[in-house]
Amino acid sequence: MGKYNEVVQNIVRGMLRAGLVEEVLAFARGLNESDIVPLFITDQQDVDRIVTISYYPSSLAKLVAEYRDKDKKIGMVVRSCDARAMVELAKRQQLNLENFYLVGIECYGVVKNRDKGHEIYIFSKEMKIDGELKPLDEGILSPNCRRCEYPIPTMADVSCRIEQSGETLVTANTEKGRKILSAANIPIEEGHQSDVTAMKERAARWQDKEFGELKEMESKERLSYWLSQFDKCIKCYGCRNSCPLCYCEDCYLGPERLLIQREEIPPQRLFHITRLIHVGDSCLNCGQCEATCPMEIPISKLYHMLYKELSGIFKYESGLDIDMLPPVSAITDEDLVKPGVDLD
């Protein structure tokens, strides 16, 4: 495992040593090799625990948004969905990107259920099964990852492309990125990002398949599909608690607001639709809502589908650029008469 993580670990060591950041948030080994947990690292000796295994069980952006020390400079080892979430949070004044040093790793998806015989890293386009190298089986990836169009964390300060051979190419995307690489004594390379064509094709194929299955349904059938999914909801609020875009301190869905009837399980069906309306136009398809759902409601599919519709109409892409505002903030009179908006 060492060779794949070495560059990332070197960068983190460099950032800490040079004092660019006070702590670094990354996924790391916990109680044993397969226990992957978020870890705030301040001590050089913990850097060795950082992993890039194909299993990132929570949104790091959510963790810093929720728990960080507001006055600290923090480094993060991120995938592009984490990096994009950071951009969206910054857009919404929930954090200042100047305080964060983002080290991105190209990511081709995380597995849904881990098989201990498989060796897969987030940057893998292949997988090792019992030691033998095979093409990546898309079927074992988390559904949101299969639909993902953003393998390269261009919005991070640094992006690392790691090859199965262990070779790593590092690119600085920002001035902060150059500082990071210089602190880690890594020569600054440019223009070595991967070709994303194959990834975009994969994403389109899976989006067509998964959204297509829903769109093909008669409207009544589609409604009853979602209602029966919502019937499984146990109101754990895990989707909200995991969503990097859900940051309201006083949540609309909370029991004190009485908008969603309390003392009732499953919650009224509009529970999920209400959250959809709140975050749908900027959904990052990070899949956290679905990953934490005890009842495996395919929430991410619903949110991502609506996002793609809106994204097509308003030519808006979430998480790429801090200056690109979501439709809700940027809508114009012209937008209101576009096909598909149908306000009348």
Next chain:
Amino acid sequence: MIKFVPTICPYCGAGCGILLVVKDGTVVGTRPWPEQPISQGKLCIKGWQAHEFIYHEDRLKKPLIKEGDSFKEVSWERAIKFVAQRLGEIRDKTGPDSLAFLSSAKCTNEENYLLQKFARAVMGTNNVDHCARLCHASTVAGLVAAFGSGAMTNSISDIEEADCIFIIGSDIMSQHPLVARMVMIAKEKGAKVIVADPRRVQISRFADLHLRHKPGSDVALINGMMKYILDNGLEDKAFILERTEDFEKLKEVLHSLSLGEVEKITGVAKGEIEKAALLYAQAEASCIIYAMGITQHTTGTDNVLSTANLAMLTGNIGRPGTGVNPLRGQNNVQGACDLGALPNVLPGYQAVTDDDIRRVIAEVWGVAELPSHVGLTVVEMMNSALEGKVKAMYIMGENPMVSDPDISHVEEGLNNLDFLVVQDIFPTETARLADVVLPAASWAEKEGTFTGTDRRVQLIKKAIEPLWESKPDWEIICELAKEMKAEDGFSFSSANQIFEEMRKVTPQYAGISFTRLSQPGGLQWPCPKEDYPGIPILHSKVFTRGKGKFHPIIYREPAESPSDEFPFILTTGRVMSQWHTRSMTGRSPALNAEFPEGFVEINPEDARKLGISDKDIVEVSSRRGKIQTKAKVTDKVTPGVIFMPFHFAEQAANRLTNPAFDPIAKIPELKVCAAAVRSLMK
């Protein structure tokens, strides 16, 4: 500095993993722990909010001694001296059996072990019990008799292997949501789901068959299913022949039974019972899941034995996806039983009446002898307190003033004591009656182990130092024992040290150590040796007792039936965001707000007859008392049945419930009593 501390949820018995978020020494949140095998990165609402009560201002901060009508803060030294002196005096004057101890299903294994050791070795009494008496005493009694081991036969993760899942008396999606997850996964893979529950609970929406039998008619229902299986030759003859005994006795009882009669008793149509029997008997692997819906009855043990009969009759035991799977309600109720916080057994379910066992354990504990007669159970303790036979009680982390049946009676009993000590994290309804209140540290403030419902022993980690002047329960017991000149057996300085002694006298835990537990998921007992991996499925080749034993069970009516004066059957249970007596959830804003007050569910038909509308204030009464609460008019209950959650001290369902108990397990009939409802609206 932010740390994520891996530990175990303090609520139900599923044993989910959580990461406590600790920022500069303060717990600020809870996140799921992906690698933990039960919860797998998911949590229910209680798990997500597990941290919320820790810093509540109500926490007991200093030891308290009652002076007149109020409590006075005192030093630990003074409190311990006082308790030691009073317990000593009472023991010397009226004998060891005038003392009684309630241990706690919320405390760690180490703490339960120490409290029962203190009761037995220092005070000399077997009067030690805990609230397992109120939830699964009948499970332990029934499954020990049938199989030889009173625990869940299979594992939580194993449920997804089932082809048919028979859930009886468990509101699983509210009360064990991460176990319900396994049911949903099995269903997704094609498993059939049968739910037997008088109420329309959430899981019944996903059931292939929902049998809404009358509360208390479980034996008749299962006997009916078995009758149909036998009549149609669907039993597993080879399994019965090779693995079981007393089949003829069961057959004899079922011989004279008619399904028409069963239909009358249960209120479930004959055809439905037949369908259930077919689904269960014909599946490759069928699993039974149950909870307090069948245990809290005067026929609790009979109900449990009936599930064992059904599983053995069809060979559905000892294989993946099968088994008889009680879902234990509390984080460590399994462990509290395992470690001997019961009046009839020492750690490891070893009978107090067995001379050899007592001798061996007395030697490890360094005492000359241990009491040899079976002690009092929870309900018997309260009765004895009222009769004046029990003079002093020591209650660790329990709240009988809300949790026990007929709490007016409990109150009289506790008030009649000469001396009551309550050790808790919050000033509970019970603590208010105490002479001395000792502040305990919460689960986030100490080390130790919890044992989940599937026999899974897991480490809990100290995330922060004990708050205010509180101390971990085990430290308090050690200090008390030292004060009573028993320091030799109680000079522990860590939970690990206690565990090391504990495993010497508990065969199921002998191979487990803190080092071995330092991995996600811990180990499942029985684990007799250091190189054993632990056992996910019990009884796979032989039953713990050798052969599985059939018990012929005849249906008996509940202790109370509806009458003209009390025409309803009142059944009780829990809601999704509250926990038992609310001492924790009531102080967790996110949880309390979901279900802030008590209510009574009543069917629209009954409500109309009584002129009751939704949210009306009504009076609910039984032979024991009356309370006022809010009506919820809903078809979740059938006509003739009303339901109340038991959490709420202000609308206490247990003012009404019946303390009549099962003759074997002594579990009270919390699930059925006769009651009346009337509107209080003008």
